[in-house]
Amino acid sequence: MPQIEVSGIYKTFKVARRSSGLRQAVKSLFYREYDTVEALKDVSFTVDTGEIVGYIGPNGAGKSTTIKIISGILVPDRGKCTILGRVPWKERISHVRNIGVVFGQRTQLWWDVPVIDSYELLRDIYKIPRREYMNNLDLLVDTLDLKGIINTPVRQLSLGQRMRCELGASLLHSPGILFLDEPTIGLDAESKIAVRQFIKTINREKNVTVILTTHDMSDIEALANRILLIGNGRIVYDGNLNDLKGRFSTHKTIIINFREYNSPIDDKTLGIPGVSIVSCSQEKLTLRVDGNGILLTDIISRLSNIVDIVDISVESQPIDELIVKLYREYVI
């Protein structure tokens, strides 16, 4: 049975129409016009225990709204949702006891006191048994490398250090599910890698289900075996990343370095349909390979008859480009 089951969720918001001008502003004090925004339209998906799901989509597509509904903050207009056997908005308290939530842009720690004090308070809020708390704390301090910063007030931490502490805070009560809303936003390369590494570890060792939203596609590449793409309030793609690449990546770029070779190589010398030369010098050849049917060995064996190959690198289309293409395809 899936751990998270969402089916047919609809949510609309009323947004007050803003107009300019003093007269309009005064008028709006007494009477306001509203626009109805359909934030979610028939959203359905299921997630199994231990999955890492990347939840992506452009700004305003409905990612946050979905997260808010499945974490029990918001009540949808209609639709069903069961998480660990509970309806989040009906049994808020017992539901939130089993989930952890990190918002990359906000803190859940108390700003002026050492991190450990916040952790202690969370222990009381979640009523975590002493033993479980100590075990989790030890594990988190180890894996997140918190030893040096746990006695520092939060306001004095760097963003990367703070994010590590936030992750720790969200896992103290051993939740089965972790929602991460842009966990790597604004982090430097090192911190990003540390955060990703940690998410992987916790997923593997504690079998924690992770749903993460992000705009950083390298997060998705590093972590998620499955992506959900939302646009205009609808789920438009649900599947794994490799399938997506297979469907949408149109070309690869191959760069070949070889020993100096003086006569120029053109498409005719190469003679493989679907492979075209982008640039050519005396030591370097750049090829564009369209479609997926072409075997790399054909290209190499053909070329090795002509030149002495020193180095080869293959670059797929960057995943960001893929996503942009995907957004366009579904007009979102």
Added chain:
Amino acid sequence: MKLYFKYMSILLKSQMQYRASFWLLSIGQFFVPFSVFAGLYFLFERFGSIRGWSFFEVALCFGVINMAFSITECFVRGFDIFSNLVVSGDFDRVLLRPRSTFIQVLGSQFEFTRLGRLLQGVIVLVWAAVNLSIRWTVFKIITLILMIISGIFIFTGIFVLAATLCFWTIQGIEVANIFTYGGKEISQYPLNIYKKWITRFFTFIIPFGCVNYLPLMYLLDRTQYNYHFYMLTPLIGILFIIPCLGVWEMGVKHYRSTGS
């Protein structure tokens, strides 16, 4: 309740990070209502009495209300500045934790510097109590304590109502101040000095009458009959919190369906 004290200790620690500011604010808070009290004093020096109430009788009332108000401002501060929590989106975090929204908002902020003001209320109260020719009995002392407690509950109720308003409109918060600060100013005097409709409003809608006028009559032996009733009126004031909590729950429900 244990959790409430944990919240308190972490926020006390936070405020102690800025020690100088803490002490200066506390001292400032001690002197702020002093000017108001001086105004009261000079008023009575000029006119002698208001509707048969002497200076020390009014001072007793003033002391009770100021003590109740400063305790409320100190411990229910979370509701007083609740609009911040909604504007910053941190109320979402409250909903993500497995505790009631009420206790969490209560624990989200304390304003310990208000205890300076509490001290002033105590001084005025003691000064008035000593100078009035009241025969203090155990029942009277209990009533006096109940008056303060009842005052705390009523102010808490008003703060909760004002906070609930934030779920619908942030701008409307100024209106709520009429009832918090306005209510405090008005209830510093025995209610029967005002126009009938004001007295009625602050007795039957917001039951300040249960804190000052009615039990004051008992303390000053001005009741001919039914003095048990006058004695227990502060308990009725405490009940005011119940509908306020109901309204709060409605507000939270509204927030969860609109997300703003």
